[in-house]
Amino acid sequence: MDDKYTKTKFLVNGRQHSLEIDNRHTLLDILRDYLGLTGAKKGCDLGECGACTVLLDGKAVNSCQIFAARIKGKDVRTVEGLAQNKILHPLQISFIENDGGQCGYCTPGFIMAAYPIFESDEEMSIDEIKSSLAGNLCRCNSYGSIIDSVVHALEIKTDE
């Protein structure tokens, strides 16, 4: 049982990290077990549920499908990195105001999956928004409130 470790440098939420990482571990393991960032959840560890969604160089990815070797030099953003100086991101505020979660286990994943939609300058139809979020499961089936939350956040952005 030789555990193989690799020294890896990467950014998480703007902070530089340099860690000896077990090669068998995924980005999700690194976030949760090495860095204590447990916002991303392990719902399946198979890339099927989206609960572990984070941003890798700005793109929403299932962190459970990214092996450690792939994050060298990358910029990772998690749900913990959204609020700035305790001021919530408009998506977070909108999820609270529109009751966009029940048990909340899928919520960080949905917010991170919605983040690139929020950042994009392209206008998206409701169906396109749904399509972008189709890789995230919510077993409470709060889908109606989740759509409301994302759409409402986009409306606020446009108004500003």
Add this chain to the structure above:
Amino acid sequence: MNEHSDYSPTVGTSYVRTDLKGKVLGTAKYTADLSLPNMLHARILRSPHPHANILSVDIDAALEMDGVFHVLTPFNVLKGKVAPDVPILDSRVRFVGDEVAVVAAVSIERAQAAIDRIEVSYEVLPFSTNVHDSLGSTNFPIHPQGNLVNGAPLVEARGNIEEGFNQADYVVEDSFTTPDHHPASLEPRAALASWDGSCLTMWKPSRGIHGDKNILASALDLNPHNITVIGPAMGAGYGSKDETRTSVLAALLSIKTGYPVKLELSREEEFLAGRRRHSTFTKIRMGIKKNGTITAVHAKTIMDTGAYLSSGPGVVRRAGQGVLYLYKCPNVKYEGQIVYTNTPTAGSYRALGAPQGHFALESLSDKASEKLGIDPLEFRLKNHVGPEGQPGERTTPMNQIIDTQPVEGGIPFSSNELRQCLKLGADAIGWDKRGNIQNSSGPIRRGMGMSMFIYRGGPGGQSKAEMSLDQDGFFTLNVGFMDVGEGSSTVVIQMASDTLGVPPGMVRINGGNTDKTPESPMTAGSTLTFSAGHAATEAAKQLRDIVINASVEAFGLGAPEDLYLSPTGVESKDGESISFLDIVRETGPLTTLASVIPGSKDYIVNSFGAHFAEIEVDIETGHIEIIKYVAAHDSGRIINPRLAEGQVRGGVSQMMGFTFLEDMEIDPLSGITLNANFLEHKSPTIMEYPDIEVIFADSVDPIGPFGAKSLGEPPCIAPAPTIANALYHATGVRINDLPFTPDNVLLAMKNLQ
């Protein structure tokens, strides 16, 4: 509340859910998010056989590995039981995935490597993956008492069905099946146990920490006083996360090793070793007269409980509630059998049997109305049980609390707005245009269907709440119940703060720890708003009087009857006031403990509703599209409309999985569950989410706290029969076997041609 106060009540308003902030920030902690210093990780070795005796377990090679601390096997484990038919570990395995051995090691990877080195010798036994085989053979009882639980069905009856059927002009009958339906909570089960030499602390997803404490105490032969159960945020369970072996095994490993132990199930394990909805086989018949009245209803249901019994007796009873009580009828009979099979265990899952029972009953009801040549809505308006209850004589003694799902007649409901639900729902869907929307040519066929339901719920067990005015001038509600994600903390705070007359932001809620909270029943059976709401309201009333009396004694602030609480403190009608901070500085914290046994000796407390759907069926592909869905509910007064709507919309969408997609595929030749993952066990995504209109009947229950009744489970009962009836209306094809996957729909069409 007092008319003098400038406080605006929040009951009836969509006050924002109190626990969402931590969830959107990613700081809310779930069990798997927790860790302790020197913590070990556990993995479980599971049976590859559906039924076998374990002859030996060789753990030597596993124990020799670096970093492996302990291995539990059926032969070195305590003889305690997790449930009456579930030993901590057993030398008999009863389904593919049953627990055989458990390893504690320094990492999950090391624990898994050790698992791979354990050698197990099995004596393979004959097995059954379906109820018919289990009942047909006595060669291989899965448990010593036999495969039919209790050796006989549960039988409940009112009147005489033979007489009822003799009076009938027509008898309609049919058979229905429902699948193994898995809640598949996004959070797999997990447990973190820490034993300090004399006391056990357990962090686990829980819907009843006090009950879980007693289960742990009994299984581990420990004094309950030496156990603390802490319920972190819970990634939902929908009723299914009741005690399994998970937490007991983690506890035992911590006791054996002296280190904290965390056990996290994988997604596949959650599918196998969690709890599923009972699959059912139901034969049902209904006697009707030409004038449209119902003379008798008789149903027989066989439920597959899988390898262990879990909450089967409660579930099988609820599957009969519709049969016994939804339609006004003097002669009814329900027989429910629970049968062991060598498949993953069934247990509680949101609405507990009612969806299965109502699928059969409400599909048959449409057949009955067709036989009579009358509109299905009209048939229900004519026959639904009314506020006066069922015909017959009350048998419950007058001084006893009424069961929430009685069999006898002669007892009225505390409130029953089913008729209002039928009418409001029909208006919203446009039922009067139903005859015009059908088309008999082309690949897309349109149709409209409906069904209705009754559900127990409301009063639960004895419920306690402790409430205090604290040193900082704020209030704390100490409660032993768990908010499992449905928002119960929020609505209970609303009720307590309205009772006091202070804003909900001034009331904190403390829960989730057995050491710090008074006993409370499980968040189960849609009883929490009712039971915990009563307890919190009672505690708030008591505390209000205590605070007022204290301010009279300490500050001479007029007569108690002239005083009330306001957002800032105690005020008098004459305009005098004293702040909460000043009061507690003088008196110290003020506390009270309320204990209530909710219920009624005069009325049945039930919830009702009616669902309607307009659908399009593509008869070339078998795909069904929901054009519009309407859910009309009588849940009494709605405490928080936004949360309540979320419950209904979520419940309906969740049951679209039951209706269209979800079925655990268990291979009859091997007993292996073939789709224990989200890719192959299809669940609804945001793409399938239909347009759902939620309507709440104008209803205020005289027994419920603030007029509220149950809500969490009721939305799950009517979706399947509503779609089944719409499908029949659209195509002329009635499908009695769920789920309505495209291939099942196409096959049914083909068989008809």
